[in-house]
Structures are given as C-alpha cells and as structure tokens.
Amino acid sequence: MYRSRREFIRDLGLGGAALPFVLNLPGLGFANQARRKQRLVVIFSPNGIVPKDFWPDEEGAKFTLKEILKPLEPFKDKLLTLHGLCDQVRGDGDNHMRGIGCLLTGVELFPGNIQGGSHTPAGWAKGHSIDQEIKGFLQKDPATRTRFGSLEFGAMVPERADTWTRMVYSGANKPIAPIDDPYQMFQKLYGRAKDNELLKSVLDDVKDDLKKVSSAVGAEDRRLLDEHAAFVREMEQELKAAKADVGHKVPEPEPGVKKENDNLPKLCKMQIDLMVNAFQADFARVATFQITNSVGQPRMRWIGIDEGHHELSHEPDTNTKAMEKLTKINKWYCEQMAYLAKRLSETPEPGGPGTMLDNTTIVWTNELGKGSSHTLDNIPFVLVGNGLDFKMGQARKFPKVPHNRLLLALAHGFGHRIEKFGNPNFCGGGALSLS
Numbered sequence: 222m223y224r225s226r227r228e229f230i231r232d233l234g235l236g237g238a239a240l241p242f243v244l245n246l247p248g249l250g251f252a253n254q255a256r257r258k259q260r261l262v263v264i265f266s267p268n269g270i271v272p273k274d275f276w277p278d279e280e281g282a283k284f285t286l287k288e289i290l291k292p293l294e295p296f297k298d299k300l301l302t303l304h305g306l307c308d309q310v311r312g313d314g315d316n317h318m319r320g321i322g323c324l325l326t327g328v329e330l331f332p333g334n335i336q337g338g339s340h341t342p343a344g345w346a347k348g349h350s351i352d353q354e355i356k357g358f359l360q361k362d363p364a365t366r367t368r369f370g371s372l373e374f375g376a377m378v379p380e381r382a383d384t385w386t387r388m389v390y391s392g393a394n395k396p397i398a399p400i401d402d403p404y405q406m407f408q409k410l411y412g413r414a415k416d417n418e419l420l421k422s423v424l425d426d427v428k429d430d431l432k433k434v435s436s437a438v439g440a441e442d443r444r445l446l447d448e449h450a451a452f453v454r455e456m457e458q459e460l461k462a463a464k465a466d467v468g469h470k471v472p473e474p475e476p477g478v479k480k481e482n483d484n485l486p487k488l489c490k491m492q493i494d495l496m497v498n499a500f501q502a503d504f505a506r507v508a509t510f511q512i513t514n515s516v517g518q519p520r521m522r523w524i525g526i527d528e529g530h531h532e533l534s535h536e537p538d539t540n541t542k543a544m545e546k547l548t549k550i551n552k553w554y555c556e557q558m559a560y561l562a563k564r565l566s567e568t569p570e571p572g573g574p575g576t577m578l579d580n581t582t583i584v585w586t587n588e589l590g591k592g593s594s595h596t597l598d599n600i601p602f603v604l605v606g607n608g609l610d611f612k613m614g615q616a617r618k619f620p621k622v623p624h625n626r627l628l629l630a631l632a633h634g635f636g637h638r639i640e641k642f643g644n645p646n647f648c649g650g651g652a653l654s655l656s
Contacts, residue, residue: 247572327643534592
C-alpha cells in the first residue's frame, strides 16, 4: 500500500531531522523514486581557454583529446565536445560580464551602474537561467520533485555581489549567490545552523530514528541508509578538522577572493563530495558549481603558478610560457570535472541500474572562448555522462550557432520541450540535435 512521506514519518514516530536520510530509499515507494532520475551539473571556470590545447582537431567518434582535456580520457566514450557555440547576446556590459551573465540565461543584461573594463556599464540579467528553468519543470511533478530542486555550489567566489560573480538567476534581476563555504552547504543540506566551533553531530540527533527506519526497510535500503550516515559522519570530521583553513572566516567569510588561495583544491573536493552525496540522497537533481568568478584571479601555487589566472589570460599567444601556464590552469579545472565524473561513476544508482554517471550529465563551460581576445565565439562546452541520453563519445563542430540552442537541448533532455529560451532571436533552428 502506498504511503506518503508524511505518513511514513508519522507512523514510525520520526522527528523532522530524520527526513534527509529517508528521502532516497527506493524500497519505500515514494512518488519521486519510481521513475528514472536524470540530473544536470554545470561547472564554471573563468577567463577563456587555450584553443590549440583544448579542442580536438577531428570531428566525430575518432578524436584525440588535447592536453587540457586529457584528465577526461577515462570517460572518453561518455564525453561530448561542442565547438562552434557562440554567445551572441549583445548589449550592455563588457564581454566578461555578458559572458557569465548571459551564459545560462541567453538574454541581455539590464542597464546598470557596474562598469567593466570597456563598453557600457550594466546590471543583472533580464531573465532566469536554464538550470532554474529545468528545476521548475522537475519540481512541478511529484514524480521528479526533490527537497531542494537545485543546489548552487561555489569555490572562492567573492562575497561582493556584481555581474562578474553571479551565473545563476531565478528571474530577471534575481541572481542567486552560490554557496562557496562547505560548512554552509552542509548546514543547508542537514539543517544545522550552529557555529561550527560548536558543531554537534547531526547523527547524534537522529540515531534513534535511524534505528527505527532500519527495522522498517529492506536490505538494500538499509545499505543506502548506512552509506549515507557514514558519509555524514566522515564529512563532519573533515569539516571540523578543516575549520582553520577553509579559505574564509567562519561563519562570516572574508570579503573577496584571497590572492593566496592555496585551499582551493581542498574546497573543490569537499564541495564535489557534498554534491555527490546530495544527489545520492536525492536532495536535488540540478546543481551548479562556480569555481571563482568571471575575471577570477586564483594563484595556483599547487601546480607551480604564482601569477593570477586573469592577468595571465591577457598574454598574447606569442608568450609561450604564459600559454603553457594557462594550459596547466585549465587542465587543473578539467581535473575537477574528472573527479566529479569519477565519483559519480563509482556510485551505484540508488534504486536503479548502472551508476549515477549513467543518469547525470555534467557540463563544463566558461564565460569566454579565449581570454586574450575576450571573444564570445567558440565558448567551451564539454559534456560528460549519460543523464540526458545525448550521443556521447563525439567531437562535434558547429558553424557558429547561438548557444541558446544548447540551453534548449538541455531542457529537451529532461522532456521539457520548450521552443524558446532567453532571447528568442537566438533560438532559430530550435534545440541542437545531440541525441
């Protein structure tokens, strides 16, 4: 007999704090566990790429990964590169501003008072982003509704709110700030609002309830429950151990990105681990991960680079040393995507066949096609995973088509058959054919 979540919690006498641990148990037959789960992740890194070390020369199924994309070699049969997609949105703001502000919205920026390096000043985007469009579509249906709908992760994103620091929009003039502190994301996921110095274990509060749930479910659900509890315990210990060096003061982060942000690799790993766990627990099926910001200046000492990323990105192609460093920087960003893909590929799909990567599509992108020219042509779009049933294992080349058509294809992959998104002038030809 079908029982709602509310009835299950009431019948077992569970407290509300136990809810995050039972949402994803397939054996309970909740409405949103019956259908295949599809997921989307968008990863952002800034300042363009080095095209000669990024794009495959070949087109089709037989292609060679260049230096920047080599970390994705284990996932080559699940990989799709899309060359020739262009951000054709114009109007107010410089290319860095429009590059990130129009990246997922596909629409112009409002006039405003934020002055970039050139062009006219600008404000926020005039519309919502595609991740929020997909979230809304999924949340309307009980069969695909989740606790949060979407999660917005970040790493070393400046505390200031301006066009360069926001990628996700819930509506016109409504940017969503990413959560770039793992403490804060952990608290969002598990309802903790205490100072981290006094962090009490979530599990201490719900251990009796978890025993009740374990006695009421089957072996597979018990395994998932144990894995979830083990992850929470491990993350609590990692957060406590890392509290002195997370890169920000806690709970009030220092404003701005630190120039010596040597904690960025650890922050990225912690955020990715939290994201995978959130997907496994079915807290959300849409996520974004914004690593720094447009014109971001991380100094990647951990790979031997002391200069800021943005300042290096302005160097001409003739500066071979700078190009080598930029290639190393972008390869490091690619390694973050590869780590996420690896974690998902190693995680069985709860309640379904295969792995979570079989049901997740990761999109890695950027606000510029190339840093030194600030071009909005050939914006990097690299996809990994089979969540949207695109034809993977391909290097595709397009004749300078608006990137709005990819945004439409992402929605169509979820069965959301919208015909226009963002500026309708850039939706001619409809969704890109990627299946």
